Amino acid sequence: MRLPKQVKIVEVGPRDGLQNEAQVVPAAIKVELIERLARAGLAAVEATSFVSPRWVPQMADQSEVMAALTRLEGVSYPVLVPNLKGLAAAVAAGAREIAVFGAASESFSQKNINCSVAESLARFAEVIGNAEKHGLKVRGYLSCVLGCPYEGEIAPTRVAEVAQQLFDLGCYEISLGDTIGIGTPAEAQRMIDAVAARVPLAHLAVHFHDTYGQALANILAVLEQGVRVIDSSVSGLGGCPYARGAAGNVASEDVLYMLEGLGIDTGVDLDALIDAGRFICDYLGRPSGSKVALAWGERQASPGR
Ligand code: HMG
Ligand code: MG
Numbered sequence: 001m002r003l004p005k006q007v008k009i010v011e012v013g014p015r016d017g018l019q020n021e022a023q024v025v026p027a028a029i030k031v032e033l034i035e036r037l038a039r040a041g042l043a044a045v046e047a048t049s050f051v052s053p054r055w056v057p058q059m060a061d062q063s064e065v066m067a068a069l070t071r072l073e074g075v076s077y078p079v080l081v082p083n084l085k086g087l088a089a090a091v092a093a094g095a096r097e098i099a100v101f102g103a104a105s106e107s108f109s110q111k112n113i114n115c116s117v118a119e120s121l122a123r124f125a126e127v128i129g130n131a132e133k134h135g136l137k138v139r140g141y142l143s144c145v146l147g148c149p150y151e152g153e154i155a156p157t158r159v160a161e162v163a164q165q166l167f168d169l170g171c172y173e174i175s176l177g178d179t180i181g182i183g184t185p186a187e188a189q190r191m192i193d194a195v196a197a198r199v200p201l202a203h204l205a206v207h208f209h210d211t212y213g214q215a216l217a218n219i220l221a222v223l224e225q226g227v228r229v230i231d232s233s234v235s236g237l238g239g240c241p242y243a244r245g246a247a248g249n250v251a252s253e254d255v256l257y258m259l260e261g262l263g264i265d266t267g268v269d270l271d272a273l274i275d276a277g278r279f280i281c282d283y284l285g286r287p288s289g290s291k292v293a294l295a296w297g298e299r300q301a302s303p304g305r
Pocket of ligand 1: 056085
């Protein structure tokens with residue numbers, strides 16, 4: 001296996017995870033979660049999103065969360081921004097990194113951000129141009145890279161085309177999202193091959209949801225191809241409000257455990273990460289979606305086993 005010595009984990013639980021929760025989570029709990037994740041050693045913790053509160057009510061407290069956050073040196077706290085209105089609010093809240101989010105599927109783009117792919121790219125051009133004037137870094141998400149809940153299969157060439165457009169607009173990294181967690185390792189590799197022909201591998205990240213239980217296998221497959229940035233969500237929280245049935249992102253604890261087993265350094269402390277996961281699961285009143293966190297808990301309860 002051709003594997004790296006180091007990998008960066010981008011923690012998306014406080015945003016991608018919590019955005020899907022039906023019960024409103026207070027801003028103070030979100031802040032505590034973000035701070036615990038940063039203290040666990042994660043270099044990037046996606047904090048919230050500046051989207052319409054009518055579309056995603058759970059993120060309506062975005063400015064309150066940003067204001068209350070104690071930021072650690074060297075940690076980035078990106079926020080999702082769909083348009084200029086969101087950008088203005090993100091800048092006012094002190095965001096230093098934003099993420100625009102588009103899709104490789106027309107139908108998903110309409111359902112998620114109420115515009116076509118072409119319209120979204122025109123919007124992002126304005127957002128990115130303005131963000132750069134404010135000195136903000138911009139990441140780009142691309143959803144439905146291995147399938148769409150409305151259209152089914154999405155051609156890798158289409159994924160590559162939109163990824164390149166996001167990259168050309170100025171996104172420093174393109175996070176390739178299997179929004180409905182449907183892809184398998186060979187499909188993931190074919191998709192990465194197609195995208196890497198148009199965007200340098202060093203600027204690609206992967207964002208696997210674990211609906212079909214394929215996420216860790218997919219991550220291993222793309223690590224072998226040279227991908228070095230992985231999005232994941234503490235306790236496997238989440239889903240997507242515009243992709244019914246989509247499970248949470250691959251659990252950060254499970255990704256970290258696998259990477260540690262492979263001898264790959266991330267700078268993240270597994271015990272502290274598990275504690276952060278326990279904190280939010282206790283609040284939500286349900287067990288962790290991370291197999292590693294569950295096994296860890298059982299081992300602590302019965303150390304002899
Ligand atoms: P729209 O309805 O077309 O927007 O929504 P509009 O410009 O016509 O405005 C309608 C109303 O929304 C107006 O309010 C605006 O002011 C307000 P009104 O005058 O009617 O009272 N509005 C806003 N308010 C606050 N912040 C804003 C904002 N923009 C407009 N930024 C829009 C278009 C993009 C706003 C909407 O569709 C939206 O907010 N969508 C976000 C959906 C979302 O957050 N989805 C989840 C994140 S993506 C994801 O999870 C996938 C990812 O994880 C990768 C993967 O897994 O694939 C990233
Ligand atoms: Mg997602």
